[in-house]
Amino acid sequence: MSLEIVDSCVGCFACEPLCPNKAISAVMQPGEPLFFINPDKCTECLGDHDLPQCAEICPIEGAIVDEYGEALNPLGSLTGIPLHLLEQMREAECRQ
Amino acid sequence: MELPVISNAAPPSGGGGCSESGCGTEPDALSHLPDHIRSKVQDHPCYSEEAHHYFARMHVAVAPACNIQCNYCNRKYDCSNESRPGVVSELMTPDQAVKKTLAVAAAIPQMTVLGIAGPGDPLANPERTFETFRQLSEQAPDIKLCVSTNGLSLPDCVDELAKHNIDHVTITINCVDPEIGAKIYPWIFWENKRIRGVEGAKILIEQQQKGLEMLTSRGILVKVNSVMIPGVNDQHLKEVSKIVKAKGAFLHNVMPLIAEAEHGTYYGIMGQPEPTPLELQALQDDCSGDMSMMRHCRQCRADAVGLLGEDRGDEFTLDKIDEMEVDYATAMVERAKVHEAITTELEMKRALKAAPKFNPDAPLEDEAVPATRNIRIAIATKGGGVINEHFGHAHEFLVYEIGPKEHRFLGHRKCTPYCMGDESCGDGETVLGGIIRSLEGVEVLLASKIGFEPWADLEKAGIQPNGEHAMEPIEDAIRAVYDEMAAAGKLALPRADSAAQAA
Numbered sequence: 001m002s003l004e005i006v007d008s009c010v011g012c013f014a015c016e017p018l019c020p021n022k023a024i025s026a027v028m029q030p031g032e033p034l035f036f037i038n039p040d041k042c043t044e045c046l047g048d049h050d051l052p053q054c055a056e057i058c059p060i061e062g063a064i065v066d067e068y069g070e071a072l073n074p075l076g077s078l079t080g081i082p083l084h085l086l087e088q089m090r091e092a093e094c095r096q
Numbered sequence: 097m098e099l100p101v102i103s104n105a106a107p108p109s110g111g112g113g114c115s116e117s118g119c120g121t122e123p124d125a126l127s128h129l130p131d132h133i134r135s136k137v138q139d140h141p142c143y144s145e146e147a148h149h150y151f152a153r154m155h156v157a158v159a160p161a162c163n164i165q166c167n168y169c170n171r172k173y174d175c176s177n178e179s180r181p182g183v184v185s186e187l188m189t190p191d192q193a194v195k196k197t198l199a200v201a202a203a204i205p206q207m208t209v210l211g212i213a214g215p216g217d218p219l220a221n222p223e224r225t226f227e228t229f230r231q232l233s234e235q236a237p238d239i240k241l242c243v244s245t246n247g248l249s250l251p252d253c254v255d256e257l258a259k260h261n262i263d264h265v266t267i268t269i270n271c272v273d274p275e276i277g278a279k280i281y282p283w284i285f286w287e288n289k290r291i292r293g294v295e296g297a298k299i300l301i302e303q304q305q306k307g308l309e310m311l312t313s314r315g316i317l318v319k320v321n322s323v324m325i326p327g328v329n330d331q332h333l334k335e336v337s338k339i340v341k342a343k344g345a346f347l348h349n350v351m352p353l354i355a356e357a358e359h360g361t362y363y364g365i366m367g368q369p370e371p372t373p374l375e376l377q378a379l380q381d382d383c384s385g386d387m388s389m390m391r392h393c394r395q396c397r398a399d400a401v402g403l404l405g406e407d408r409g410d411e412f413t414l415d416k417i418d419e420m421e422v423d424y425a426t427a428m429v430e431r432a433k434v435h436e437a438i439t440t441e442l443e444m445k446r447a448l449k450a451a452p453k454f455n456p457d458a459p460l461e462d463e464a465v466p467a468t469r470n471i472r473i474a475i476a477t478k479g480g481g482v483i484n485e486h487f488g489h490a491h492e493f494l495v496y497e498i499g500p501k502e503h504r505f506l507g508h509r510k511c512t513p514y515c516m517g518d519e520s521c522g523d524g525e526t527v528l529g530g531i532i533r534s535l536e537g538v539e540v541l542l543a544s545k546i547g548f549e550p551w552a553d554l555e556k557a558g559i560q561p562n563g564e565h566a567m568e569p570i571e572d573a574i575r576a577v578y579d580e581m582a583a584a585g586k587l588a589l590p591r592a593d594s595a596a597q598a599a
Contacts, residue, residue: 010172013221050289057161078283079362080282
């Protein structure tokens with residue numbers, strides 16, 4: 001069992017120092033850091049914390065998913081922006 | 097009436113930023129401070145209205161992580177076209193930040209201040225932030241170090257801050273009431289948990305206030321930033337101003353909310369209104385009874401470089417810095433010379449301002465002056481304290497309030513220039529509408545030149561354009577315009593109205 005960081009991650013480094021297993025690392029690529037959770041080390045914080053620390057501090061909805069691909073912070077859960085407005089935003093971004 | 101204070105001397109930095117006399121003419125907001133504090137801040141571009149025309153600052157973006165969410169922030173911070181706090185183009189390691197700082201300090205000797213302001217919260221990235229400070233205090237002792245924070249981790253960092261000789265800290269405090277805080281901060285990260293709503297806001301507020309007290313009790317200067325959010329905390333900020341002053345903050349900077357839908361912030365998407373320039377100014381006036389207010393803040397990006405209001409970050413990207421050879425020991429000698437020249441000039445200006453002024457034309461004290469009302473005048477300027485910008489090229493207008501005897505600088509109003517490029521005045525119509533809206537409350541606009549088309553629209557909107565004072569010092573021009581209007585009887589206070597205004 002392991003969590004995964006997907007490509008909507010903005011590379012803010014907030015999760016990296018919190019991981020009790022040091023499972024998160026930054027892969028410095030030109031322009032943007034990308035974060036990676038080592039599945040062999042991730043325990044989803046069982047035994048260390050009540051809740052997975054990376055998902056607790058992550059500011060980006062949908063950026064951290066579980067083994068079934070389910071977002072730990074679903075759309076709208078962190079910002080409180082209603083889903084239909086988020087949808088409109090995304091459509092506007094696609095048109096650009 | 098002002099003496100013509102060495103107004104021919106161009107600021108040593110050349111253009112950029114805003115007008116030399118633009119902000120320095122209002123009674124110095126720092127003059128009430130004790131000497132030891134004033135001497136620390138009077139050469140700091142972000143604190144002293146006078147100094148910001150001479151000294152430059154830079155921010156290094158080493159602090160990406162944040163421990164709270166604010167409704168005016170979107171953590172997708174990488175954007176080159178936006179200018180607002182929390183936005184950067186390039187994230188840096190401490191080593192890269194130190195190299196960039198030394199390169200900028202050598203190239204721009206007026207750069208006296210290095211700040212860490214994000215794009216997240218500097219104190220939520222303590223290793224990166226303090227490593228940068230540690231290296232810089234060793235390698236560049238002539239640079240002042242500053243940090244800004246949301247305050248959540250501040251109490252834990254005060255000892256470390258004191259160690260690095262950081263004598264200026266900015267805390268963003270938007271409220272002291274958790275119920276209001278819950279409308280601004282959806283969550284905080286605290287003791288390994290995301291804490292939402294009123295409970296989270298309460299912890300944040302307690303930490304901010306505790307941090308403020310700890311800093312001031314150690315003699316570390318604290319400026320408080322507040323974001324004015326109409327309908328959320330606007331009235332409440334008067335109370336915030338009183339409280340932070342009582343706890344020893346030396347300056348309060350009330351800034352307008354930036355909430356554009358395309359920024360993707362909660363407030364932007366939800367259509368939360370930004371304050372109008374007049375609402376902002378009214379609140380700043382209300383708060384100023386309790387506190388020194390700052391009016392020249394330009395809400396810089398977290399990687400801004402140069403004078404306030406300008407950004408030379410493009411000259412110092414990582415790949416360009418890599419190719420630069422910096423001999424900082426030599427640069428420091430040069431910097432010291434430049435700083436001394438600026439300080440001498442500023443001291444002369446201060447001395448001249450403090451000197452009693454004699455004006456043979458001034459009416460005697462007891463001579464009856466006809467009552468005339470105050471008006472607001474907008475100025476198009478590229479800097480240097482003179483009216484030297486075309487209306488169509490202006491990115492901002494400086495707004496002054498002037499009355500029969502005194503004038504003061506109120507602030508700047510940003511806008512999209514009417515002429516976007518060399519030949520494209522195509523969108524002029526809608527752009528002009530935006531400019532006119534941004535000039536709410538202004539009755540006269542002085543520019544070095546104004547085109548025929550915008551002229552008519554400005555007049556229609558009740559703003560009198562005037563191009564007759566091109567290249568004149570701003571203060572002389574606004575006084576001349578005011579006196580002319582007063583003499584023509586345009587500024588008389590209608591009797592019924594004057595009673596109503598006084599009420």
